[in-house]
Amino acid sequence: TPLQAGIKYPTRRHTKRRPSRFPPPPRLAAMPLLLSPLTARCLHRSPHLPAPVAHRPSRPRPFGGEARGGGRGRVAVVSERQAAAVETSPGGEGSDGERYDAIVVGSGIGGLVAATQLAAKGARVLVLEKYIIPGGSSGYYRRDGFTFDVGSSVMFGFSDKGNLNLITQALEAVGCKMEVIPDPSTVHFHLPGALSVLVHREYNDFIEELVSKFPHEKEGILKFYGTCWKIFNSLNSLELKSLEEPLYLFGQFFKKPLECLTLAYYLPQNAGDIARKFIKDQQLLSFIDAECFIVSTVNALKTPMINASMVLCDRHFGGINYPVGGVGGIAVSLANGLVEKGSAIRYKANVTNVILENGKAVSSSY
Structure with missing residues (x-):
C-alpha cells in the first residue's frame, strides 16, 4: 500500500466552515414525485398561499403571567424572501421590549395550534421559529413558480361537520378559512x-x-x-x-x-x-x-x-380535502391569524435556553 511504501501525500488544510442556519430545501431533481391529477391541480403556477401579514403588535393587555420574549428578531409574518432579508439586532426582552403571556417554541402545526388557541382566549403569544417560514414538517418550498409540500399530502380535518374536523376548528379560532378541493x-x-x-x-x-x-x-x-x-x-x-x-x-x-x-x-x-x-x-x-x-x-x-x-x-x-395552494397554506393561515389577534412570530430565532424561576418556565433566549 502507499503507506507501507512510505509514500506521503500532501495534506490538505481543513478549515471549519460555519454551517448555514437555514439549509436550502431539497432539490426538485432529487425528489421523486408521485402526484395524482387532483394533487397536481393544487400546485398552481401562481401560488395561492395566503398573503403574508406584517404586523407590529399593540401594547400588551393583561391575561396571565409575564413571560418575556428574549433575544433578537423582527415581529412579523413574512414570506421566505422577506424573512431572509430581515436584519436582526440584539435586544433584551425583545427588539420591541414587549412582554408576552406565553412563549411557544416552534411554528409547526402543533406549536401554531397551541399558540392560536391561547390567542383566541385573549393571551398575547410569542412564537419563536428557527427557520424562515412556518410549518415545520408541514412546510413548503417553491421551484419555478410551483409550490411543493414537504410533509403530509393526505389531509383529514377539513370537514364542516362533526367534532373531528380539527383543522377547520383551528383555523376558525383565529378567523381563518381555506378553500379546499375534495378528492x-x-x-x-x-x-x-x-x-x-x-x-x-x-x-x-x-x-x-x-x-x-x-x-x-x-x-x-x-x-x-x-x-x-x-x-x-x-x-x-x-x-x-x-x-x-x-x-x-x-x-x-x-x-x-x-x-x-x-x-x-x-x-x-x-x-x-x-x-x-x-x-x-x-x-x-x-x-x-x-x-x-x-x-x-x-x-x-x-x-x-x-x-x-x-x-x-x-x-x-x-x-379527504386538499387545501388550494398546498398544505403549507395551513401553517401560513394560522400564522397570519395569530398575528391578526395581536400576537407575534419571530423567524430565525433558534431558542438556546429556557429560563426557569422556581421551577417554572418564564422566558427564553435565542
Missing part, C-alpha cells in the same frame, strides 16, 4: 393477485366495490367496517380536547357514558384481531393490513382499533 377517492390499491380496490369517497360505493371482489365475505366486511363506524361515531360525539386529561374525560363520561364505555372497551384492542373475528379470507385480511399501513405504517395486528376506525371512517364522513 373523490382516497387511494387506489394494487395488490398481489391482481387485486385492485379503489377507496371511493362515498362509503356505499367503497363497500360495493370491496364486496364485488370478495362476495363470500360480504357479512364479514359489513361487520368489520360497521364496528369501525361504531367507534368513529363515539369519537365524533365527544368534544375532543385532551384524551390524556383525567378530569376532562371524567366530565365527558357523565355527558356521554355509552360512547365513553365503547371507547374504553376498544381502547386496548387492535384492528387485526377485530378483523379476524369476522373475516377468514387471507387475501382480504392482507387488504385490511394495507388499509392499516396507511393509517399507522404497521399492519392491522399492530394498529390500535380506535386509530384505524378514526381514519377509515373519516375519509368517508369528512372526506
